[in-house]
Amino acid sequence: MHTEFRRAVLPREIRSLMAxxxxxxxxxxxFTAAHWREYTAYWMLVDHHKVGCCAFMQHVDFREDRQDLNPPKPGSLYITTTGIHPEYQGLGYGQLLKAWEIAYAYRHGFTRIVTNTRKNNKRMIELNRQFGFRRVRTTPNYYAGPTDCTVVMELAL
Ligand SMILES: CC(C)(COP(=O)(O)OP(=O)(O)OC[C@H]1O[C@@H](n2cnc3c(N)ncnc32)[C@H](O)[C@@H]1OP(=O)(O)O)[C@@H](O)C(=O)NCCC(=O)NCCS
Structure with missing residues (x-):
């Protein structure tokens, strides 16, 4: 099995990321195309198949649940998304991608990771917990369609 983490080429790969x-x-x-333009995105390729994708904002805090913008924060890596293609979920690839995200943060000198997810996304919350993330706060009505709270989690490195 050949696994590779490859930076998505933006803006060329925006359609592919959106698909x-x-x-x-x-x-x-x-995410919209405008979102993807702001992010640093990586593919997780297994035997050349797009199995996972994640994206970051570097030196940024997540505060969008409390104010309009995510402010700059030196040393903070905001993981905006972590996704595994449905055909490959439940096989350990989420753990692999999460481990890589943490390695990426260490490798690039970040001192903390922050991320957020739907409160009803037990898989993601459990996955983050497995890697030592702790819950910082839960903010009601962050998501629409369906309405849900967002759970903000962080990992100090
Ligand atoms: C959340 C997600 C990234 C997890 O990836 P995955 O490859 O399915 O997960 P893994 O097989 O690596 O399992 C990791 C852990 O997730 C949890 N998990 C996985 N499948 C689960 C299930 N069916 N029910 C409950 N928990 C589950 C478990 O804690 C598991 O660890 P364990 O096997 O040691 O118990 C993936 O399911 C996904 O992309 N979901 C849709 C997108 C999403 O919601 N992303 C998060 C928001 S940013």
Whole structure:
């Protein structure tokens, strides 16, 4: 099995990222092209198949649940998305991608990771917990379609 983490080439691969997002997330949770332009995105390729995708904002805090913008924060890596293609879920690839995200953060000198997810996304919350993330806060009514809280989690490195 050959596994590779490859940086997505932007803006060339935006359509491809949006197509992948469309397979992984419900419509209300998908990112727009404008979002993808702001992110640093990586593919997880297994035997050249797009199995996973994740994206970051570097030196940024997640505060969008409390104010309009995510402010700059030196040393903070905001993971905006972590997704495994439905055909490959439940096989350990989520753990592999999460481990790589943490390695990426260490490798690039970040001192903390912050991320957020739907409160009803038990898989993602459990996955983050397995890797030592702790819950920082839960903010009601962050998501629409369906309405849900967002759970903000962080990992100090
Ligand atoms: C969340 C997600 C990334 C997990 O990836 P995955 O490859 O399916 O997960 P893994 O097989 O690596 O399992 C990791 C852990 O997730 C949890 N998990 C996996 N499948 C699960 C299931 N069916 N029910 C409950 N928990 C589950 C478990 O804690 C598991 O660890 P364990 O096997 O040691 O118990 C993936 O399911 C996904 O992309 N979901 C849709 C997108 C999403 O919601 N992303 C998060 C928001 S940013």
């Amino acid at each position: 992948f997002d469309g397979k992984v997330f419900p419509p209300a949770d998908r």
